[in-house]
Amino acid sequence: MSREEINGGDALIRALADENIDLIFGYPGGAALHIYDAIYKQNKVQHILVRHEQAAVHAADGFARATGKPGVALVTSGPGATNAITGIATAYMDSIPVVVISGQVASHLIGSDAFQETDMMGISRPIVKHSFLVQSAEEIPVVIKKAFHIATSGRPGPVVIDVPKNMTDPNYKFEYKYPKELVMRSFPILGKGQDEKIVDAIELFRSAKKPVIYSGGGTIQADASKELTEFSKLIGCPVTNTLMGLGAFPGDDDQFVGMLGMHGTYEANMVMSEADLIFNVGARFDDRITNNPSKFGLEAKKIHIDSDPSSIDKIIGVDLAIEGDAKLVMQQLIEQVKSTGFDQTIYKDWWAQVEDWREAHGLNHDMLNLKNERDIILPQQVIQSLYQTTKGDAYVTSDVGQHQMFAAQYYKFKDPRKWINSGGLGTMGFGLPSAMGVKFAFPEADVACVTGEGSIQMCIQELSTCGQYGLPIKIINLNNRALGMVKQWQDMQYGGRYSSISYEDSLPDFVKLAESFGHVGIKVEKLSELNQAMEESFAMKDKLVFLDVLVDPDEHVYPMLEAGGSMSEMRLSKDKKTF
Amino acid sequence: MASQISLLMENQPGALSRVIGLFSQRGYNIDSLSVAPTQDPTLSRLTMTTSESEEIIQQILKQLFKLIDVVMVQDLKASESLSLEMALIKVSNKAEVISKIEKNYSSLELNELDNTDEKTILRLIGETDIIESLLVELKADLVEVTRTGALGMTLGNISLETEEETKVIY
Numbered sequence: 156m157s158r159e160e161i162n163g164g165d166a167l168i169r170a171l172a173d174e175n176i177d178l179i180f181g182y183p184g185g186a187a188l189h190i191y192d193a194i195y196k197q198n199k200v201q202h203i204l205v206r207h208e209q210a211a212v213h214a215a216d217g218f219a220r221a222t223g224k225p226g227v228a229l230v231t232s233g234p235g236a237t238n239a240i241t242g243i244a245t246a247y248m249d250s251i252p253v254v255v256i257s258g259q260v261a262s263h264l265i266g267s268d269a270f271q272e273t274d275m276m277g278i279s280r281p282i283v284k285h286s287f288l289v290q291s292a293e294e295i296p297v298v299i300k301k302a303f304h305i306a307t308s309g310r311p312g313p314v315v316i317d318v319p320k321n322m323t324d325p326n327y328k329f330e331y332k333y334p335k336e337l338v339m340r341s342f343p344i345l346g347k348g349q350d351e352k353i354v355d356a357i358e359l360f361r362s363a364k365k366p367v368i369y370s371g372g373g374t375i376q377a378d379a380s381k382e383l384t385e386f387s388k389l390i391g392c393p394v395t396n397t398l399m400g401l402g403a404f405p406g407d408d409d410q411f412v413g414m415l416g417m418h419g420t421y422e423a424n425m426v427m428s429e430a431d432l433i434f435n436v437g438a439r440f441d442d443r444i445t446n447n448p449s450k451f452g453l454e455a456k457k458i459h460i461d462s463d464p465s466s467i468d469k470i471i472g473v474d475l476a477i478e479g480d481a482k483l484v485m486q487q488l489i490e491q492v493k494s495t496g497f498d499q500t501i502y503k504d505w506w507a508q509v510e511d512w513r514e515a516h517g518l519n520h521d522m523l524n525l526k527n528e529r530d531i532i533l534p535q536q537v538i539q540s541l542y543q544t545t546k547g548d549a550y551v552t553s554d555v556g557q558h559q560m561f562a563a564q565y566y567k568f569k570d571p572r573k574w575i576n577s578g579g580l581g582t583m584g585f586g587l588p589s590a591m592g593v594k595f596a597f598p599e600a601d602v603a604c605v606t607g608e609g610s611i612q613m614c615i616q617e618l619s620t621c622g623q624y625g626l627p628i629k630i631i632n633l634n635n636r637a638l639g640m641v642k643q644w645q646d647m648q649y650g651g652r653y654s655s656i657s658y659e660d661s662l663p664d665f666v667k668l669a670e671s672f673g674h675v676g677i678k679v680e681k682l683s684e685l686n687q688a689m690e691e692s693f694a695m696k697d698k699l700v701f702l703d704v705l706v707d708p709d710e711h712v713y714p715m716l717e718a719g720g721s722m723s724e725m726r727l728s729k730d731k732k733t734f
Numbered sequence: 735m736a737s738q739i740s741l742l743m744e745n746q747p748g749a750l751s752r753v754i755g756l757f758s759q760r761g762y763n764i765d766s767l768s769v770a771p772t773q774d775p776t777l778s779r780l781t782m783t784t785s786e787s788e789e790i791i792q793q794i795l796k797q798l799f800k801l802i803d804v805v806m807v808q809d810l811k812a813s814e815s816l817s818l819e820m821a822l823i824k825v826s827n828k829a830e831v832i833s834k835i836e837k838n839y840s841s842l843e844l845n846e847l848d849n850t851d852e853k854t855i856l857r858l859i860g861e862t863d864i865i866e867s868l869l870v871e872l873k874a875d876l877v878e879v880t881r882t883g884a885l886g887m888t889l890g891n892i893s894l895e896t897e898e899e900t901k902v903i904y
């Protein structure tokens with residue numbers, strides 16, 4: 156074989172192809188031009204031109220969440236890099252494997268306040284798992300290899316590669332070799348859990364009377380949903396998922412008590428506060444779950460399985476910590492239960508209690524049949540109609556606000572990786588671009604973006620990208636004419652003083668807006684028309700439909716944990732509370 | 735009592751800022767910090783002291799180890815160790831100062847380094863607490879002070895060493 160020499164830009168794209176990346180999202184600019192030329196000259200890696208760099212990272216992030224594979228975004232230096240920051244922080248907070256490649260001014264200009272120079276390493280440092288500033292063209296392949304390895308292994312997370320322009324100089328060529336192996340100093344990746352701890356965990360279940368399995372995004376990241384479900388079936392106790400963990404255990408299963416936390420179901424939060432054993436897999440006891448940590452699970456023994464040792468004992472001290480890969484640990488637990496047997500009837504009384512809670516204040520999943528005189532639509536009904544139309548099989552992305560919580564509560568996710576939302580950072584604007592990433596990954600699947608008229612306007616420009624690439628996403632806009640979640644807080648804590656939550660009458664006509672981008676827009680105002688409009692939207696297989704649903708502007712999301720309280724202190728409606 | 739953490743990290747641009755950034759990002763306080771390359775030029779050793787609680791220190795250790803550039807972390811308090819620092823002080827009344835030190839701070843190693851313009855630079859080596867109380871006592875006499883911050887090392891067979899390299903093969 157003859158020695159082949161290529162330049163840094165070509166090497167970068169070739170390394171992506173060697174890493175099995177065939178899709179990247181990005182936006183060009185001066186410092187990235189050599190890389191864009193390299194993209195032009197090949198056809199293995201397709202580049203999707205978004206309309207804003209934030210969207211490029213969200214799209215890569217959505218792709219990663221839905222597929223489990225890393226997503227890639229490419230941006231230029233300066234404003235391109237800073238626009239990407241919100242996307243990177245979003246991925247960081249939810250531990251999503253995303254690799255962001257940013258152009259940078261030539262290395263001899265770094266530090267001189269050159270045109271479009273910004274210290275990307277510095278700005279992104281607190282929101283990346285790791286970052287690289289490329290020091291020589293020759294190291295590009297190995298940096299790419301390391302970046303993907305770091306982004307995807309252990310607890311995943313975003314990695315930034317900052318590439319000074321001279322590293323991709325078309326005239327500087329070198330021999331390209333993609334590394335077959337990597338040597339990294341002290342980069343432990345956890346595998347199985349310790350055997351004694353596996354035994355201990357099952358014994359804790361045996362001696363418990365009121366256990367709960369509490370699972371989070373880590374279970375999905377570790378592709379351990381099947382194991383979680385099997386294990387839960389063997390144990391037979393209540394199961395709850397966090398906002399990030401929905402779909403890890405089937406939402407339509409009787410053993411599922413719903414989401415827990417801030418807007419979790421009454422029964423899930425009660426189960427957590429009364430439990431004598433809390434089994435946490437891949438969740439992090441964050442403040443949206445525990446409410447006041449000093450009042451959390453005081454009576455319960457706690458088991459915590461996590462691939463990131465720094466998550467353990469961070470907020471809540473636990474009795475049994477199993478550091479390891481959730482999938483492998485769950486397999487060990489299943490093995491242990493199977494070989495020793497398990498009598499589920501010990502939880503009979505516990506289930507009777509759980510059923511009482513469910514009966515008393517469980518969510519009503521049958522609201523489509525509720526009629527009202529004014530034929531007004533409740534936001535929950537929109538999600539139920541979506542669920543019914545898509546038979547619970549759609550990929551649902553979401554923005555942030557009341558609509559997000561309604562989607563989480565009422566769409567009973569059956570499978571992992573189908574509920575895609577910004578849980579940790581709570582980024583408005585995430586919904587549409589992440590739906591693009593999902594649609595690219597699964598062109599045949601139904602992809603819905605449940606959004607609000609506030610959030611959708613934060614990345615509305617991506618309607619143009621959807622037009623360019625023919626992405627028939629269904630945008631379900633729960634239009635309550637206000638920043639609803641903020642309004643809810645102002646109702647509850649600020650005496651109804653509505654500060655800056657209304658657009659007055661400046662909202663666009665979303666139907667016309669969608670049409671101007673070449674899409675279909677449908678406006679629905681009456682409950683009696685909702686189901687039909689929903690079905691019509693999904694029947695248009697090759698069209699992006701913007702379904703603008705005018706919903707009751709006065710609806711609040713309940714249950715809601717009372718700030719500073721325990722998990723049993725909830726508001727259940729505008730005039731009912733548990734405390 | 736302040737705790738000491740010692741770590742080995744890649745001797746690379748950016749590594750130190752990640753370590754320091756972690757402290758500000760997570761709201762941990764650092765009392766002192768010292769860093770320099772080791773016998774292996776690809777590694778730097780960093781020693782820091784912090785007065786955070788034991789729980790927080792456990793978090794700090796885990797968070798530090800999570801940084802890709804950090805190769806090994808050690809809580810010096812977890813085994814027997816020694817801790818020392820060096821201070822340079824500039825004084826104008828040398829005789830008085832030296833007699834104070836010799837009288838009450840005899841555990842400190844004291845050297846006279848320079849005498850220019852009737853100002854003397856003294857070098858002190860010893861335990862941080864002792865240097866600190868001396869500095870309080872000398873406050874009025876001091877023209878200038880600079881300190882290395884504490885350095886530490888565990889005794890005997892226990893050492894801060896790198897683990898074997900992790901090889902990932904595809």
Ligand SMILES: Cc1ncc(C[n+]2csc(CCOP(=O)(O)OP(=O)(O)O)c2C)c(N)n1
Pocket residue numbers: 554555556557558559581582583584606607608609610611633635637638639640641
């Ligand atoms: C980028 C960003 N800015 C501000 C917020 C704070 N915030 C959370 S929910 C919300 C209101 C969202 O309004 P909308 O999208 O209409 O959803 P609704 O709550 O009305 O369903 C705001 C402003 C945020 N989460 N993200």
Ligand SMILES: [Mg+2]
Pocket residue numbers: 556607608609633634635636637638639
């Ligand atoms: Mg709204």
